[in-house]
Amino acid sequence: MHSKLQTYLPLAVLFLHSFMSCSGQQGNSKKEEMDSLINRELRNQDNAKTGNKHPMIQVITDPKEVARLRQEIEEKIHIQKIAELEAKKKKSLAEAYKSGDKTVVPAIVEILKGNDKRKKGQLLAGLCKKYDDPEDYSIKEQRIIDLILKAVDDPVFEKEAVQLAGINALPGYEEKFEARLLSGKSTDAGRIFFWLGKQAKSHKALDYVAMRVRENSVTPEELDGLIAGLEGFGEKGSPEVRKAVADIALAIYRKKLISDERIEDLKNSAMTSDAAEGLLACLFDYGDQQVIPIAKDILNRHIRVVGPVKALIRLEGPRDIEMVYQYLKSENDFYTGLDLVESIDRKYVDDKMLKAVLVEFAKRNDTADHAIQRMVRSFVDLKADDLLKNSSAIISNADVASRLKKYYELSHFSSDQVIADLVRKELIGKAPDPTSLRKAREDASNDPEQFILAILESQNLYVNFDAETDFVPVDYDKLLQRFAEKCEGKLKDMTVWMDDGSDKGGENFNYVITVVYKGQAFIAKPQDVGDWYDIMTVNALLDHLMERSGSPKRFNSIETGDQTVQYVFGVPAAVQEIFKKYKI
Incomplete structure (x- = not known):
């Protein structure tokens, strides 16, 4: 200590x-x-894990x-x-409450009823769920919940109350958030819409945001939250909702609410959580024929590949399939091609394309175990098991074919056999209880390594x-x-x-x-x-x-x-x- x-x-x-x-x-x-x-972070990683050769x-x-x-x-x-x-x-009141001390409830209620800006703001922020909180932490007292939701309507405390109600998923938060958004008085509309997107049920919220975009009344402070909310609505929404998401995203794009410079800036990283990334995702995942010129522009400017190509194939059909083959044949872009194979409509992923994946993969220099595992996972997800079993008839590299088959067989391991091996080698004393076994099987997702580690974790080993x-x-x-x-x-x-x-x-x-x-x-x-x-x-x-x-x-x-x-x-x-x- x-x-x-x-x-x-x-x-x-x-x-x-x-x-x-x-x-x-x-x-x-x-x-x-x-x-x-x-580079500095990578050096630190190397020094931490292997740098001290003679401790x-x-x-x-x-x-x-x-x-x-x-x-x-x-x-x-x-x-x-x-x-x-x-x-x-x-301990602060929030810390005490999170640790299970219910004696602080009256003090929490008193502060939430009051208007002390410092105390109330700190309490609202402190009650938010954090990664290191007790797993069973939740706010159950209805009087506390009611006071938090009431604070959503107070401009002084709205931001803290919205974040608390959203991240803790307080009962009734969706109705309160929708009403606050539609009132036009919200000081935190972006965040409210973001949390509403988590459930994607409020059509009124979508209509309201569409109106704000049309009227050019969206503020820069709101924009990122609104786009993140659109992503949520698109992921969970119905076809009707997704069309509305695409229409709003297209209006945002055309009005240049997200600047072209910000979109161009995406070149600097393979993936970001920037709102420009989210905007393009909404366009390419849900947009209609109107996004075709946008997809071609983004592709020609080398800003993104998978999103625009996927959109072009979805909207224009087989004429753009050849691009997938081009990426697969490229030494540098093979995995971009594989990403496309995994993400485009399954009707375009035939045996010809899947065999091309195997052939081009076998030509590569980087066929390490993790790459083989990635291939096996992809083909299993694509229901192309037979091609893995018969890969030796498709590719000339016998070593790669053998390893693909071996890892495929491993992915269909017998959990009973694994348990027997662990007991036989005295890594565990006996078979785990049914609950631990069921959880390990669910967590493993056909991966023997993850299953074994889950079993050992359940045994504190x-x-x-x-x-x-x-x-x-x-x-x-x-x-x-x-x-x-x-x-x-x-x-x-x-x-x-x-x-x-x-x-x-x-x-x-x-x-x-x-x-x-x-x-x-x-x-x-x-x-x-x-x-x-x-x-x-x-x-x-x-x-x-x-x-x-x-x-x-x-x-x-x-x-x-x-x-x-x-x-x-x-x-x-x-x-x-x-x-x-x-x-x-």
Whole structure:
């Protein structure tokens, strides 16, 4: 444990998105800075996962020194617990309510009834669901719900109330949002329409937005939310609703409410959540013949491919199918072609096209396992199983054909056989209960790797986390405690403390992790890798601890290829045999 406050860092992904989606900046300069940032993040990832080639773990066996360290750590933990208890007393009303403390309900009601801008605004924001809230958190008291919905009509608190009611899906929010939008008095119409799009039931809301666009009364502040709402209506709406979505999107496009520069800016990234992206999606997914010139223009300007080509095929028929073959034959654009095969109307995806996919894939240099798996998933989704089974008759590359067939067979694995293998190799003691089995089957979606990991997770034998924490100092103590929960209780008696040794600015750290376990002390000094864990040091420390435990089992790392880190707990030889058999 440690007592330092953690400073949350801006997420690189969010920074990249805002950086890429801003308009009016010079393209070359922007791309160079973006590339620099991406390269820096990739270096951090490499350093975190494999950079520390020689982590040092000091092992102390002298009983007196071990006893001294244990006493010192226990005193620090005692002080930490007192501080945590004091902090709990200072919890905000929202935090207390989320943790299940219903004694704060009267105080919450009193604030919501009042007009204290600071207190009420903070409370409304604090009650919003967040990713780290308790899973069962919801607002159930009707008097609180009524007061939140009432605040939607108050311009002072509307933004906070709308976000709270929408993200928490409060009962009655759709009716309230529709009424507020149609009143013409909303100060947050974009966000209201966005949340209405989640259910796509309000035809009146669509008509209202169409009118606002016709009258040129949409403000820049509203526009992004309105387009996001249109996407929601399109995804869940009826054919009639989708036509209305396309008509509104076309009007927005023609009036240049989204500037051409903003659309051109999409070139700078393969995918964004920018409103320009959403606008094009609405046009290409639901538009009629009027979007054909737009699709051709976007395609000719190399802004996007899949959306416009899909629209052209949908609207003009087979005359544009040849483009799919051209992309499949391109070394650089093969996967764009595959995306098109997966997304165009199934009536155009015949055996000729699917065989072309196999032939062109077999010619490629990048036929790694993940690429083979992608192909198998695509063909299974396209109901083209027979072509996978007989791929050796279609392509001349025997190795690729064999691997396609093998991965296809794996995708039709027997869950009973997998369970039998896990029990036989003593990775699990017995078959999981029916509920865990059913959930694992649902989560796996015919993927044996995902099924195995889901089973191991249900047995507390699987660890999965992000090597980048997004805060400093990083919490090695809590991370080790997570591992202790995933190893059949073998580390339950360890005592952990972390000192971060931060400088005055809180930017540089000299970490020292001390673990006392089974009469020995282990001291590790991870490298400072910013807001990333030094994974090599974590691995070395875990190996020392498991060796001391006397168990032959270890935390076996799974290579993910990205910044996530995964482990399976078990005897290494047994784990590797399962990994090999099921291509994990």
